[in-house]
Amino acid sequence: xxxxxxxxxxxxxxxxxxxxxxxxxxxxxxxxxxxxxxxxxxxxxxxxxxxxxxxxxxxxxxxxxxxxxxxxxxxxxxxxxxxxxxxxxxxxxxxxxxxxxxxxxxxxxxxxxxxxxxxxxxxxxxxxxxxxxx
Amino acid sequence: xxxxxxxxxxxxxxxxxxxxxxxxxxxxxxxxxxxxxxxxxxxxxxxxxxxxxxxxxxxxxxxxxxxxxxxxxxxxxxxxxxxxxxxxxxxxxxxxxxxxxxxxxxxxxxxxxxxxxxxxxxxxxxxxxx
Numbered sequence: 001x002x003x004x005x006x007x008x009x010x011x012x013x014x015x016x017x018x019x020x021x022x023x024x025x026x027x028x029x030x031x032x033x034x035x036x037x038x039x040x041x042x043x044x045x046x047x048x049x050x051x052x053x054x055x056x057x058x059x060x061x062x063x064x065x066x067x068x069x070x071x072x073x074x075x076x077x078x079x080x081x082x083x084x085x086x087x088x089x090x091x092x093x094x095x096x097x098x099x100x101x102x103x104x105x106x107x108x109x110x111x112x113x114x115x116x117x118x119x120x121x122x123x124x125x126x127x128x129x130x131x132x133x134x
Numbered sequence: 135x136x137x138x139x140x141x142x143x144x145x146x147x148x149x150x151x152x153x154x155x156x157x158x159x160x161x162x163x164x165x166x167x168x169x170x171x172x173x174x175x176x177x178x179x180x181x182x183x184x185x186x187x188x189x190x191x192x193x194x195x196x197x198x199x200x201x202x203x204x205x206x207x208x209x210x211x212x213x214x215x216x217x218x219x220x221x222x223x224x225x226x227x228x229x230x231x232x233x234x235x236x237x238x239x240x241x242x243x244x245x246x247x248x249x250x251x252x253x254x255x256x257x258x259x260x261x262x263x264x
Contacts, residue, residue: 014158018156021188022154036218040222040226042187043190043223046188046190046192047190047227050190050192105191108191108226108227108229111227
């Protein structure tokens with residue numbers, strides 16, 4: 001696997017969510033994603049960046065532009081050191097919300113990408129990784 | 135601070151979103167729009183999102199809130215100009231914007247608003263004239 005670009009974005013303000021969206025869009029364009037695929041990836045990243053900020057108390061996004069054989073993709077990892085998620089399966093369900101939102105964040109983001117992984121330890125934080133391939 | 139302009143056209147308000155929506159811009163828009171609906175006694179709001187390249191659940195909720203707030207103030211909202219890629223993504227995200235009226239462009243949206251004014255979109259006008 002070849003990594004063409006590797007960036008880290010600090011996520012501690014609402015403005016940083018917009019910056020994260022723009023960088024994810026740039027990476028998707030760089031990989032030749034269709035407009036629909038770009039939009040899906042950027043939307044998933046926006047949901048997760050907001051989770052990192054609101055629920056995780058801030059953190060960072062790590063973005064990689066990757067080539068695996070003939071496949072071109074983008075991977076984004078969202079890391080926070082917040083309270084963690086006690087029951088991930090429960091949190092993935094649509095309608096689950098801990099802060100009065102619509103509860104579409106995690107489950108919705110998962111439907112928009114090809115690969116989705118969450119690890120979380122209560123009291124230590126949460127890491128969510130998404131990948132979308134062309 | 136960035137602001138979203140609200141234009142008055144007869145008894146309707148036109149809101150064209152062309153900036154990247156962040157949280158404060160969104161909250162300011164809700165406040166100003168509800169103020170202007172009351173001040174101008176507006177019958178409808180056209181919310182043009184043709185310049186918006188992504189709608190996540192936060193922005194989707196904002197659109198739903200604007201439609202609900204307007205309705206409570208006796209003005210209907212029609213969302214116009216949604217890009218196809220945004221529509222596909224929103225539905226997959228799980229957000230089909232129930233209760234929000236849409237039209238393909240400003241012209242069609244305006245026609246819909248005028249038709250609503252005549253017949254009563256939610257039935258109240260129709261019942262009143264019975």
